[in-house]
Amino acid sequence: MTLPESSTFPHHVAAGCLHVSRVDSGLSDEQWFRLPKQWNPFFRSDQELNRSIVASGVHHIELTESLHKCTNFPLELQELLFEVALAPFAKLFRHHWIELEFVRSQDDADINSLVRVYLLPDDKDRSLINRSNKPLRRHWNSLLSKLDFSPSAWKGKSNGDRSFQPALMQPPDQDGAEPSLLQLFNTIPSPKPSPDYLLDSNDREYCRSLLNCDIPGLKTQLFLYQREAAAAMFEREAQPSQRTDPRLCHVVDQNGDPWFFDYITGEVLKDGRSYEGVSGGILAEEMGSGKTLICLALIAATRQQPAYRPEMYTAPIIVRPKLGSLADMAAAAGSMASVPWRSYFSREQCGDREYTNCLDKIEQNPGWYLMPRPAPKRVSRQPEAFEQQSDKVYLSCASLVIVPTNLLEQWKDEIAKHTPDLRTLVLTKAQVPTTIPNTLSLLQYDVILVSVTRFERLIDNRIKDKHGSWVLLSPLAQVHFKRIIIDEGHALGHSTLAKKSNLLLVVEQLQTSARWVVTGTPSKGLYGVDGSCAGRKELSHSQERKDTEHIGSIAAHYLNARPWANKVLEDGDTTADWRVYVMQTKNNNEVQNRRRQSVLKSTLDSLIIRHPKSELSRLLPKVTEKTVYIDGSYQDIMSLNLFAAYIILNSVQSQRVDQDYFFHPKQRKYLDELVSNERQASFFGGNFFTATDIHKAVLTAEEFLQKGDVVISKEDDCLIREAITFAKMAEANKTREVSSRCFEVPIYIEDFPGREYAGVLSSWAVDGKGGDKMCTIAPLVVVLQRYVRPWLSSPESLEIVFNSGTFATYGAKARNKAMGGVPEIIQRGEGPSSIAFTDKDDKMYKDVSKQKKARSGTLEWADVNDTLEKDEEIAKPLVKCRLVSTASAKLSYLIDQITKYKDEEKILVFYETENVGWYIAGCLEILHIPHLIYAKNLKAERRAQYVATFNEMSKFRVMLMDLKQAAFGLNMNSASRIYFVNPVLNPQIEAQAIGRARRIGQSKDVTVETLVLRGTLEELIVERKKKMTQEEHRRIKSIMDDRPFYEWFQNARILPLPDVAADDGPGQMAPLAVPVPLFGRGSGQIIHPDQDLLAKGERESSDRECATPCSDNGGVGSSFGRKRPLSMAADAADAAAEDAVDKKPKKPAKGVRFA
Template identity: 20%
Template structure:
């Protein structure tokens, strides 16, 4: 009242005084809120006060609204209408629309951001109290033609609970081969059978009145985004496991895909690919997005680790989808580092942790408190079970699978291959020394990420020139190329003759900076490498790096191809009347082409799935391999096209020809045959060339596996980088 009376008499009309009083009020509320958080007070007044603070400079932040979750006798769950602020967050054009951090962060704004974040953390704690008891099972949805396993019924309970929370969705991270696809289909079917007409009408009314969302087309459909190789698998799974007519499915892919958003919105399930999403919603999208015009009931990202790089165009595109419920389905939610999990939380719109600044300050800050918050987020939003877990009620494994054996076949390069390998290794060691000469600070830490993650390319660093190499400026990605070449020589020296194709770049984490030639073959040819006592002329006349050298001929059997043929023949001879089937995996299609030639010469019936194979044809190849005893006995599989999601239970032997930087990729490949539905004992064969870079890659793989396991278990981890010492080890300079 005093301010109202005296304000008009002041030069500025009392605005400055009014602002100062408001700041003091906010600080007082902040002190009270922090005290209440420490005491565990969750009174309605505290929430209201915090929310009122956030309606100032910062805009509104979604505050979780907790709902009691109950399972009546019939297993039916009442879905309450979501609060308007939650709807706005889910249907907004992009995540983290109202940022806590950014611009000038004065003390008041820092306090406001802290209060809002602490309250969300506190409320997530409270939300866990509403979580159904562990091992609570939900009945199979009516219309399902198969019986769910116990762990799938438990997952259905948890999934249903998560769809009533904030954010409404989560991460299903069950081990590969535990039937995640059928579990998600059961959720879709259950949700449709229990549709609440009133809640649906309320949401449609809200969409029509919201200024930002009024142009969206309301839909009760679920959009499934999956790798191209899994389109047919999702369609066939619905067709085989759900009674006809209950779920109307549409494949949104190819040049003849649906062009009407209204027609598309009327289906129950729409299945599309990450590439289509990137074309429709990515930065290079040319026309109005069809998928972006629909307000989906649910979006499911299958093999969601595909978007683990938050800077990739695909990751940014999927975040623009508008949906009430969001699910990330992946057996490997963390592959390289904790940031992998941030990408999924951003897609889920787990406010405020979908804002990168909040994530870095509050979670990925290398502190014990940060790890506790990460553990809390995973406990609330993520469900993970593994094949080796047992059901506490029965003492039996979650799924009964045949025996799994793993063998590592060690071999030495042939003398002529060793010559090529040693030449490249010597050149690589020389390049690394030159790279390190610039300054001693490089010894501390080289910011080169592990190769293998899409978009995780090394940034070039300028360095001194190698003596005798005109214009050869050693950069970080040159070292990655050399590592790639060493790995390829271990498979077949012929692989290093070709220029780097797009597949090899993606697999090595290399980007072509300024169209620079990444093939170092010419530099290798120009480098004089001599044996002890050998003259320069004698070394030159050998012409090691020329096309006439027979070691590069694809028809020549390399060390690994010889070993593969021996093992395949042994498997064939020991399999009896019912022949075993075999999957051979490589990350390079060029290697698979060489292998195919040698296998066909040896009399093996061979089929292959690579990125060049049409999507529809892939399904036919998989079906034939799994069911036709007279079909192909060997399936060649590229790690990129078939390393995820495919069901290849027709095979019971899997050969990994080369070692990938990312061990999770190899685990994914092995689980193509070791999964529900497998009836035979399976064997995984790994090939490793001794005294080469492959031995040292194996050591780095173990580090990455430990990192992923620790994140899921809530343990603390170091940054995932290749240090200078790691590079020295890889180049055998340690």
């Protein structure tokens, strides 16, 4: 058979074939054998399309007299085929949507025939043919679903392999591996900006200045990747590139000619369709790579260039009340055209000459345009009743930067360090919005820095006008910003079309030329792997769907990326549902899966700017991670065994079936609390289970055995008896009793001052015993240090105090206060109790307190240490007093490590519960090691001050951080040693915490140690973490949701105790590698909460608007404090929970000793 020339239908796409069997054709045998055996076009009984003369307004071709083509295909057979086999597609042919050719196949007993289908593309002959007919569109899509696109069918062979997808222009890789979202993210090509590509000469200069790091006002030299990222950001702002619609698949027809196909809508295009790229995007460089600096470089380089008027709004005609001066008219013309006039009057251009009058005229005539408000949704029946209103919007050079509250101070510090010349306005939390400067004042700034909390409060100013249009009553709404940057903006991904966040709703009311999201992780599962191995570290399917959904939400609702942001009412285009094109469930159809990945890759590449981690690895500090396995002390194992004993007693007595069983679904809340407490007990658990609780549990278990009402197995009998025996031993342990009474970690010190005097050791020891080593607790040591402070360098005075008996008497009172009256709240997870040794009614304490006096005009307190001269020595009775051990093996290890490295390196210690942070802080205080606590109860402003202080002040060597507060974006590159008190199961949380120190600019290698108590649950956490998939990490909300952990607790067993005598108190402790002195020049000081904190200038009250340029106030205030000494822990006023916007203030955790 002969093939027709490719020019048979030159305006159509040679798509594929329909198979028509003899049975389905509706033809008799005689009629079937009359069908042609060579390709013949179908007759057309209507007028040919006249493409040479296209009359305006012609939308449909009416049927007219017959005009036959020269063909050997009998007309009556064609009509019979249209009546039966091709009935669904007859109208498509008659309305010129398709052209057809027919042949009777001879491959298989002459029982099949083929119909070639030529598709008229949707972008051809639109003036002649109506393509919006919905019934025809349904037939069109049905036809596409039935086409065989295989070359063999097109050649007339009906028995070949069929293909229901057109051939791709670029065949996929043959390795068969479908790329995951994580792989696509980590293989986004590095940006390669090209200034010569830009059409505007000013834009080319700005781009070159970024690439060459020749930026006026930038004090820091950028790395190459930072220059490339900043220049790429500017290119996308100045001249967004044209990008092919990602929904279209580039394919080839049977003649090898290219065309475009939308698999979802069935749209066929010959020339494709392009959109202008997003003016903005997502800056997603690695954690610690200097994204803030990249943004500041972009702002500094373009600070002279005002925003351009949107093309959709015409230039207003300025009407003056009287004839304006030439200077006014020239200044107005330049401003309306967004001429970068500041650069022409810069010192570099003008030297010593000043053009004050010119500058004044330009500032008096800012550029502006009128922006019409949206038309009302319901049009009045009286047209004259609606008069469209317009708002006056001013063109600005400013960039609006929206940052999390805890990063506000960091941004101010970065501005002051890298770009101090930027005119910056800082807006923080406020009760009223009226303090925002007026519109014309806002035009004077280069950067408007606002916290997310403050920005979201503007939602209260978003109202509907009388026509139903949303209006934002704020000066910010009258300014057209050059760009909006949202730092750590991944939270925008949680917004949907039906439920947008307040942040997004307010942003929608602002005018801007570009929108940026800055984040190292655009979504939860997209974090750090090297590009070289990106394809092998997979996300779970469920997590990948969530991440994909979040990225689509950012693209559609914030960045307004087309086609994902297309609106229903837009003419000439269709909406694009991200869920349909990208998030369809994976199936066995390889072509559909690859098509979905192609859409996703195209979108990611067009939105995200980042460099692969492999390109940055040489700039990032080396990280050495290791897991430190520690043998638990006698007290550690005893505490953990008590939890095991309780589980065993409960399991056996409940027979593991009824509702009293810990693992019954109705007991899940209490089980989770038990698990949380046991995890805390791996650091210290002596505060759990009082002697009374243990005694009751033992009595109940013994009664259960005596009654014998329930038959138990021999194994359970052994388990319960072992648990009872152990519980009795734990109940009788004196050291554990001390822990449960005072809620503190017992510690041992040697060479206690005054030990040779009668009653001293028994008065100060919490167990009432004496000896070479004495058992006490950190708060009592603080009281001791404070008490002897006046005589720190006077051994004679100390002898008098010891000999008089007042020292022993005071110790007894302090000890009694510590051992009694403690609220039992720790076991309920409400935080540690504060034991305040502030015996201000006690005469002896008053005698010491009289020596304190406040310094006038300062935040510091003058303490008795002011009288201690530098050349004076510590009294001999105090010099030998040293801390030698603690009840917690992890605490002892941390003390060893901190005292070993604190002089050379700064240290981050991540903890998971407030109690653990409290215990560590207590020991650091008695060892007078300056430290800060980044706790969840702190206000965001104070947290930011702590970070600045820790980074800048050499005095503070240790930062204790709540793991949950290891926030995105925090820069703590002054620290080079990191300790995790417990193993972290979620790798992303761990990576974020390490990322606080592993950053560009870190001058030292980073050492990370994770502490694991040997033989405990923590070993299982370490092992499971290596094997768990992202899907498993996403699924579990608690470790009890993971089966191996669940079974581990179900099968709890008593661990063997170290071979130590029950009455050997010191032997039950974890000794320090090197005992640490307790008395030195810093011991016993009473420190004001604000002492030594970084203070560059007085900060406004947090309840007022801070509308002062950053350069004026230095960016950091001094009205916030740090952790107070233990002796002042009762005063927890400024440790109140952080104020939440539009929420009632939270009650502070009782007795939390954080400030």
